[in-house]
Amino acid sequence: MLAGLLAGLLAGCAASAPPAPPSTLQVSAAWRAPVGPVASAPAPERQWWQSFGDPALSALVTTALANNGDLRIVRARVSEYRARLGVVAAGQKASVSVDASPTRTRLLAYNGVPYVTNVYQAEFQASYEIDVWGRLAAQTDAAQASYQAERASADAAALSVAALAASGYLNLRGLDAQLELAQATLKLREQSRALAQRQFEVGYSSRLEWLQAQAEYEAAAEQIPPLRRAIFEQENALSLLAGDTPGSVARGAPLAELTPPEVPAGLPSELLRRRPDIARAEFNLVAANANLAATRDQLLPSFKLTAVGGAQSFRLTDFINAPTALWRLTALAVAPVYEGGRVEAQTDAAAAQRDQLAYAYENAVRGALAETENGLGAVQRLREQAVENDARRATAAETLRIAHNRYRNGYASYLEELDAQRTLYGADVGRLQLKTRLLQASVDLYRALGGGWAP
Incomplete structure (x- = not known):
């Protein structure tokens, strides 16, 4: 009973920590943006890009995850924090050291005559700090949480690299499709130019219409070099992302055959368990709380047991055969008496860091919810826009057909066909860009939902 009372009194010597701030985070039960039935789409798979x-x-994506330079740096940092955890955890274990020291000394006797003496000594020392107040355990918990936070950071970096690689590849296929469209349009403009030239040569049309067809051909030819440049730069960016030197990128399915996967279903609360950046913020908060506990307990006394044993002799043969045994056992208690308010200030600083990380956690959750809402909304609106674009393109194609027949039969000028060609080309370019944006929006949505990360 006396020991318990003493422990209680000593525990009251710990520095007082301010309470944690109240949480203002509120998570809704459903998404604002429309989403399919829960049973129709599972949660994002770990390798969601295969969908x-x-x-x-x-x-x-697999190559980028294996060879990306930034990911290598992040993984090396995880190894560093794993080693730091081992260093901190070693503080809860006993330490043992061995010391062997043969000594030869020349001294003066009481009568002034010098003499030489030999001392052979071997000693081992074992020490162990008793973690009465849990300070060492709190330090280990803080290191463990920091290590977990770094692992979550590595997962977040991997998720980002996978999304960048997938989005960049889809953008590349979109540029490829636009280049094919520009080249096909150039051939059509060439045919229109040849037709206008023939009609001008036989006197059926004016030189103005022929020059207009020539200008439209040159305008179509002008679209090809910037597309090739964009493809060249996108290939180099993807090569660097995959940890390779700038070069070409292998292609697979064309843009027309790529279909955005079904929108994954899930509730907002499930998102909090999937996103690695939220896990990182949570582990950082856990580490801050553990550091606060360890800092607060610095005013409490520490207890350490030290055992020293060894052997000593003045002759080597006696040291080997029959040395003199020596030993010492020490119990040490250290308690700070006056620190000038240092520990209290450190505790206040640790509490302030905990509050900062608590606010950062709430911000991470709000940001994740907003990213997911924006991703769901983008997919939905782009699909609606694609429907309108299909209708627009169908109308433009029919308009061009009628205008071409009227021009060929002499019922209209080339300007009508020229306007119809431009309208259809704009609709085709918009269609390809919408398809690319929809595919990239699906990638962004998977990233926002924490796809590809195994908690």
């Missing part, structure tokens, strides 16, 4: 059905895309 696009393109082997080249999957190979690129």
Whole structure:
């Protein structure tokens, strides 16, 4: 009973920590944006990029996850924090050291005559700190949480690299499709130019219409070089992302065959268990709480047991055969008496860091919810826009057919056909860009939902 009372009194000597701030985080029960039935779409798979059905895309993402330079740095940092955890955890274990010291000394006797003496000594020392107040355990918990936070950071970096690789590849296929469209349009403009030239040569049309057809051909030819440049730069960016030197990138399915996967279902609360950045913020908060506990207990006394044993002799033969045994056992208690308010200030600083990380955790959750809402909304609105674009393109194609027949039969000028060609080309370019944006929006949604990360 006396020991318990003494422990209670000593525990009251610990520095007082301010209470944690109240949480203002509120998570709704459903998404604002429309989402399919829960039973129709499972949660994102770990290798969600395979759902696009393109082997080249999957190979690129796999290579990027294995060879990306930034990921290598992050993984090396995880190894560093794993080693730091081992260093801190060693403080809860006993330490043992061995010391062997043969000594030869020349001294003066009481009568002034010098003499030489030999001392052979071997000693081992074992010490162990008794963690009465849990301070060492709190330090280990803090190191463990920091290590877990770094692992979550590595997962977040891997998720980002996978999303960048997938989005970049889809953008590349979109540029490829736009280049094919520009080249096909250039051939059509060439045919229109030849037709206008023939009609001008036979006197059926004016030189103005022929020059207009020539200008439209040159405008179509002008679209090809910037597309090739964009493809060249996108290939180099993807090569660097995959940890390779700039070069070409293997292609798989064309843009027309790529289909955005079904929107994964799930509740907002499930998102909190999937996103690695939220896990990182949570582990950082756990580490801050553990550091606060360890800092607060610095005013409490520490207890250490030290055992020293060894052997000593003045002759080597006696040291080997029959040395003199020596030993010492020490119990040490150390308690700070006056620190000038240092520990209290450190405790306040640790509490402030805990509050910062608590606010950062709430911000991470809100940001994740907003990213997911925006991703769901983007997929839905882009699909609606694609429907309108299909209708627009069908109207433009029919308009061009009628305008071409009227021009060929002499019922209209080339300007009508020229306007119809431009309208259809704009609708085709918009269609390809919408398809690319929809595919990339699906990638962004998977990243926002924490796909590809195994908690």
